[in-house]
Amino acid sequence: MVKYFLFTLLALLIAGQVEAQSNLNLKFFGLSLHPKGDVNAPLMPLNPDKKGYFVFNLGGTLGYEHFLKPDKFSLKAIQAVYSDCAAQLGGFTHLGVRWVIFKKGKHSLNGGFGPTLVYRRNWYELDNYEDSGFFKGGQDVKYQYKFIPYAGEFEYNLALNEQYEFSTTFIPGFPSLMSLSFGIRYWLPQKKKTEAPLPVQPAVRR
Numbered sequence: 001m002v003k004y005f006l007f008t009l010l011a012l013l014i015a016g017q018v019e020a021q022s023n024l025n026l027k028f029f030g031l032s033l034h035p036k037g038d039v040n041a042p043l044m045p046l047n048p049d050k051k052g053y054f055v056f057n058l059g060g061t062l063g064y065e066h067f068l069k070p071d072k073f074s075l076k077a078i079q080a081v082y083s084d085c086a087a088q089l090g091g092f093t094h095l096g097v098r099w100v101i102f103k104k105g106k107h108s109l110n111g112g113f114g115p116t117l118v119y120r121r122n123w124y125e126l127d128n129y130e131d132s133g134f135f136k137g138g139q140d141v142k143y144q145y146k147f148i149p150y151a152g153e154f155e156y157n158l159a160l161n162e163q164y165e166f167s168t169t170f171i172p173g174f175p176s177l178m179s180l181s182f183g184i185r186y187w188l189p190q191k192k193k194t195e196a197p198l199p200v201q202p203a204v205r206r
Contacts, residue, residue, distance in 0.1 A: 021067035021074075021190070025167055027183030029059045029082045035178070039130045040123070044085045055085040061169075061181060065098065074098045076112065090120035094151060106159040116151035118177065119143050148173070163187045 031054065038044070038052030046056035059082020067074040076098050084090030096114020103109075123129045124139040135144035152172055157165040167185040172178060 021070050021187070023065050023185050023187045025061075025063040025065065025183065025185040027061045027063075027167065027169060027181040029061050029080060030057050030179055030181035031055070032057055032085055033178035033180070038085070039132060040086070043123070043126050043129060045087050047085070052085070057085065057179075058083040059091075060183070071100055071103060073100075074110075074112075076114075084120045086120075086123060086126060088121035088123070088126075090118075092116055092118040094153075096151070096153070098153075098155075108157045108159075110155045110157070111153065113150055113152040116148045117145060118148065119145040148177070151177070157185055163189075 033054060034052045038055075041047055041050060041052035044052060044055050046058075048054060048056075059080065061078050061080040063076060063078040065074050065076040074097070076094075076096055078094040079091070080093075081089075081091045094114060094116040096112050096116075098110050098112035101109045101111050118135075120135070120143065122137060122139070122141055122144050123135075124131075135146050137144035154170045154172065156168045156170075158167075159165050163186060165185040165187075166182070168180070168182045170178075170180055
């Protein structure tokens with residue numbers, strides 16, 4: 001999945017060299033929400049309610065978005081690295097399609113979905129860990145993982161100027177992967193088409 005991500009990201013970057021809308025987005029991650037709480041809440045140090053409903057994470061996401069149709073449809077790739085709910089190394093790799101739900105003035109709301117691979121350092125290394133069955137991987141592996149073919153995202157953007165936007169992302173993965181992050185979306189300058197020079201007419205001898 002990671003190799004597929006890198007290949008697709010390279011393809012999108014090459015595609016972005018032509019005249020089209022594309023942006024880079026860097027976000028701080030963030031806040032994880034568990035509406036039903038979590039059985040492993042005692043293992044989560046940044047868990048103010050002690051039940052696992054709200055857990056703070058430290059890390060970030062880097063994304064690239066390339067519009068196939070301006071202000072309508074796009075492809076988006078995201079790579080995240082962060083400290084997970086147990087303060088261990090975690091991350092996810094995502095590829096997906098996006099569409100603009102609405103855009104008015106400085107405000108816009110985008111939504112979309114696509115396959116996502118979530119991974120984290122094996123929690124079996126932690127004392128008193130209870131396996132909920134969500135992540136794959138037993139006690140003998142270094143990382144646990146979960147492949148989600150339909151992970152979605154909602155992104156609200158507020159334009160600050162022509163190139164920068166304040167951006168907030170909500171991942172509605174009820175009940176286990178709901179999260180909130182915020183940061184900046186930067187629109188890459190578009191290359192202007194250059195007109196081909198007029199052919200030089202040969203001199204006519206008189």
